[in-house]
């Protein structure tokens with residue numbers, strides 16, 4: 001339906017042509033072709049020139065767009081041109097760069113979620129607790145991923161605020177459970193973990209981990225489900241499950257041996273060997289390591305360039321790679337969680353948690 005009730009005048013058309021030149025955001029080739037076609041239809045009427053040759057790709061695309069308008073009346077083409085420019089101008093002004101505080105998406109208490117340059121950044125935000133993952137945080141990350149899967153972003157980044165990426169599961173999640181409720185809570189924990197890891201398995205867009213500092217436990221194990229892992233040279237990677245009386249999760253019992261080979265995976269997952277960023281990179285868990293002093297600058301420059309790649313092609317490639325393994329990964333996730341559910345009820349696990357919380361020992 002026309003937005004200019006009286007029909008667009010020649011003056012409206014001319015002012016729309018000027019407005020196009022002022023757009024700050026490139027509207028993309030598809031829209032530019034549409035504008036071209038409507039302009040030609042308005043000023044010259046239906047396309048009646050010969051189709052350019054096969055190798056004249058640009059002029060052929062323009063001709064096709066114009067020709068597709070058939071016998072659309074000049075007045076309607078003019079109206080459509082004015083309406084299209086008006087839509088572009090309003091989305092252009094709403095996409096002007098805003099300060100981070102204004103871009104922050106509301107509704108999250110444990111995260112800061114922002115979108116800019118076609119990148120949605122999910123930042124874990126409990127720096128005083130080394131970004132340990134509470135039940136609320138698991139749920140908010142799932143909500144943020146769900147929203148990001150539907151927004152117009154090309155890439156999604158998970159990172160941490162402060163000196164840590166994340167210290168893994170918040171060990172307080174295991175505390176204050178009345179004795180009779182232990183089994184029920186372990187079952188609920190396993191369901192939450194299954195859903196949390198399931199979100200990463202099913203996520204349809206490229207996922208990038210920006211590892212700003214040390215990473216522990218589940219924040220490490222799910223890295224096998226990311227597409228890119230960039231780490232500061234200050235980061236370390238530690239999965240101390242055995243020390244905690246627990247067992248691997250995040251599909252790491254499958255992804256780690258596949259990524260780094262059986263021997264290296266066993267050293268990490270069974271014996272709790274802590275890797276430096278460079279070691280993790282040599283073993284294939286990390287894509288690239290950057291000096292901490294230039295980490296943010298270098299990583300974000302790289303990601304901004306990647307975010308300009310053709311969005312649909314990128315998403316289709318991600319999905320093609322993941323679809324080959326989705327079923328297997330969900331089965332691994334279910335298996336790991338049922339083992340963990342039992343582990344959480346064990347004395348070994350309880351003693352390790354109490355020991356940490358009473359500060360008798362730190363890992």
Ligand SMILES: CCCCC/C=C/CC(=O)SCCNC(=O)CCNC(=O)[C@H](O)C(C)(C)COP(=O)(O)OP(=O)(O)OC[C@H]1O[C@@H](n2cnc3c(N)ncnc32)[C@H](O)[C@@H]1OP(=O)(O)O
Pocket residue numbers: 128129130132133135167168169170171172173189190192193216217218219240241244246249356362363
């Ligand atoms: C729904 C259930 C799903 C379960 C999924 C299972 C996942 C498995 C895992 O993730 S296992 C990994 C669990 N994580 C840990 O074992 C790490 C424990 N933390 C530490 O060892 C240390 O805190 C440290 C090495 C991360 C950092 O040591 P540092 O001395 O530098 O700092 P502090 O210890 O003083 O930490 C600052 C405050 O943060 C609290 N904290 C840090 N990590 C955790 C954590 N994982 N859980 C709970 N609390 C944590 C710490 O207690 C300090 O708090 P305080 O200032 O109030 O004392």
